[in-house]
Amino acid sequence: MKKRLAEQVVVVLGASSGIGRATARAAARRGANVVVAARNAPALDAAVLEIEAEGAAGIAVATDTTSPAGLESLCARAVERFGRIDTFVASVMVTVYAEVEQLDADELRRVMDVNFLGRAHAYKAALPHLKATRGTFIDVNSGLAYRGIPLQAAYCASKAAGRAFFESARTEQEKNDTGVDIT
Structure with a gap:
């Protein structure tokens, strides 16, 4: 049986603003110990x-x-401070508004690195800790993982890649009966 939120340690990646920050506040309001992570240190302090x-x-x-080693370090810091990780929330995103014809290769790579590979590496870093607690990985995705729209090819592709990745990861955890939930 899963722990009540008030008994959990929750890591929120992408907590400097938006959905991630609101998620961190909501978890705290319900009594969870919360680790906030993102690039913007002053926003995290706030x-x-x-x-x-x-x-x-x-x-x-x-x-x-975008740093697998940085994500490993994040998990280690959470465990060092609170002893475990019960829930890991990946709420990261960047985008670039451009038609594909004008999309720069570096911009495309940055969107894929953050929105897809960043979430995938976060999952890999968190997984051993979540197995230990039979915890939950929450991937905050987008309706645009299911369709494309003009000026957002990179974003839509990155979110679709994440959707397929986490569907596969979820079925692996179910097959192996690890107790780890992915949503």
Whole structure:
């Protein structure tokens, strides 16, 4: 049986703004210990103040989503501070608005590195910890993982790749009966 949120350690990648920051605050409001991670250290420090204002404990870990070693370090810091990881939320995204014809190769690579590979590497880094707690990996995706729209080819492709990756990972965890949920 899964722990109540008030008993969990929650890591939120992409917590400097938007859905990630709101998720971190909501988890804190429900009593979870929260680790916030993103590149923007000042925004993370502000997020920790919000977490503490909710009466929860939190730490900020400046993290480059595109660095597998950085994601391993994030998980290690979470375990060092709180002893475990129960839930890992990957809420990262970047985009570039351009028609494919004008899309620069470096821009395309950056979107794929953050939106797809970053989430995939976060999952790989978190997985041993989630197996230990029979925890949950939450991949925050997009409806655009299912369709393309003008000016967003890179974003749509990165989100579609993530959708397929996490569908496969979920079936592997079910087959192996690890107790790890992926949503």
